[in-house]
Amino acid sequence: MAKKSDTLVQIRDLVVRFYTYEGIVKALSGINLEIQREETLGIVGETGCGKSVTAFSIIALPPPPGRIERGEVLLNTNGSTIDILKLPRERLQDIRGHKISMILQEPSAALNPLFTIGDQIAEVLIRHRSETFIKMALEELERDIEAAEKSGSSFRAWVYRTYAGIYRSLLKNRRSLKARAASRIPFLRRYRRKLDAVLRKEVVGLLREMRIANPEGVFDLYPHELSGGMQQRAVIAMALACRPKLLIADEPTTSLDVTVQAQILDLIRDLKEEFGSSVLYITHNLGVVAEICDRVAVMYAGQICEVAEVKELFKRPLHPYTRALFEAIPRPGRGFVSIKGTVPNLVNPPPGCRFHPRCPRATKICSQEAPKMVKAGRDHLVACYHYR
């Protein structure tokens, strides 16, 4: 469990709106949320309450035509704090896929049908960790040079030295003129083979960690040749390739069958332990939350209404909406209990507490003034006038 003082990401007063023909959709209205180091934080809530918009806003990519109007997303790494929403585009590219990566509901959407699985994962590695792999290729070449010299093959040693020269210039400058020229000359182009071999080894290792059987074979397959569960594993491999500090998972198992779902959940849990990443796990499914989350935030209509540790929330749900969500879990012999009414249209959300039109406990004040988040126990926050 994470230490409480150890915050990785802090979302402060985040406001996101969509400007549409029907009006302004107030998708997020002042979200405050913290993600601790090495914890799994769940976000639950009905469809359309803003879970995905929150996730995408953390990497400053609200789905178009969404606009981040206000707020901060503070990322604490290596002893410094940066506001992701204020970073210039080049720095953002560095954060996405490197410090923070994301997996989505449909694995096929994250995979390019034109490239093999292996090449796509290798691409992520070379994009974010090129230096490490170029250095590894150089080290191998130096061993090759030595071996060639020992065996008296001075021509081979010369060739390897030429390749090593290209790698050294790449280390100095990723867009090195020398390397670009070499890529156009048939004989010199072979310098890439060393780097490709190093990358292949790393990717195969990653695929093996994802418990993919026959990782060597899968490296050369195209996405359509894999099942949904295998595709999702490949996407997770891609997401974890750079050991991100935060993995955002937006309903990653919804399109999979239950046994594969259980395997993927196991995998995410084990990998989190191994890499020490934090996970933001978005789902409708409270069973999944109980299974893998340390803490949970409950969202309703673009706001967070309750945050607590998972055990505490299951034992003592305080917000009437959270209770209604628990009530709605189907149980044998009790029939199906749905929450009355629907999620409000966020073009004109109700005034006061947004849940009040559906709330059994609502009183006058609930329709007049939005309740503030209050502390209702150790690490338990709730926004409701009547939670007692």
Ligand SMILES: Nc1ncnc2c1ncn2[C@@H]1O[C@H](COP(=O)(O)OP(=O)(O)OP(=O)(O)O)[C@@H](O)[C@H]1O
């Ligand atoms: N591209 C868009 N254009 C206009 N409105 C949008 C767009 N994307 C999302 N919204 C609105 O933003 C709100 C939040 O949507 P979001 O996708 O975050 O919901 P969600 O909680 O992820 O739902 P689900 O569980 O169905 O994935 C919704 O009211 C939705 O209508």
Ligand SMILES: [Mg+2]
């Ligand atoms: Mg969503």
